[in-house]
Amino acid sequence: MRIFINDESFDTDDSTALLDALKQIDTDLEGSAVAVNQQIISRTNWQDTQLNDGDKVLIFRAIAGG
């Protein structure tokens, strides 16, 4: 199946957990938040959240700001 992480497409196995999908990304997830189809998924649920074909995953991170 195909999922999107921050608008980039990724081909993954069916029944891929969110946590496994995030592991494909070479980015530091400290201070980050993740939403799937505009729904925020708390860190403790990343392992248990199964992704579906076409899901849009968005990763947000704390950055400098005033």
Place this chain on the structure above:
Amino acid sequence: MLKIADKEFNSRLFTGTGKFASSEKMLAALKASESELVTLAMKRVDLKGNSDNIYQPLQEQGYNLLPNTSGARTAAEAVFAAQLAREAMGTNWIKLEIHPDPRYLMPDPIETLLAAEELVTQGFIVLPYIHADPVLAFRLQDCGCAAVMPLGAPIGSNQGLKTEEFLRIIIEQSTVPVVVDAGIGAPSHAMAAMEMGADAVLVNTAIATASDPVRIAKAFAQAVHYGRDAYLAGMPEESTEANASSPLTAFLDELPA
């Protein structure tokens, strides 16, 4: 000591983390400022880019974090941004800012009030960034905001307290702490805000873009400290007429005619 919601602060200087030349310079300046509350923003990660992780060092140094909702143009976007920030940084404190117009970054009062009401219901400690509007400040305080953050001038403009007379009304009427935010471009501006009775000020651009951020951060810390001291000392009122400080009259009376 300043108390906002359940937190007490020794320093009345809050600082932003944006626009510094490097993370190292930012951390050094924050240290010099003695600030205990620092703002951060949230952004979608650019998978191709490589950005510094700013959260971890700030967390390790023990700063209280105040994420903002910058980038939100509506109440719904701001609520979403606040929820993301809570998840990412593990704090329910939020600097609520909604400014749809990129030129002047004026905060939208209607969306801000709507978002504040929702965020308070969801258990956030809400510090809304607003224009220096005493009526709006009152409404936000009334709906449960922990403080109000009226602007002195447009964000990053360094113009100082253009809204001075309205800040004065907000400070007089507010039952929650008033943090003067935005536009403070010099320690003298920060000092003036504190002399007026502001509970704190938030400074970012003026520190981050100075030639020597550490040095000016120290100057801001001192200005805020002395401004607060002057306020507590009970400053005398202005008068349009002179009011002699020396008893000249008696001496003049004794001159021969």
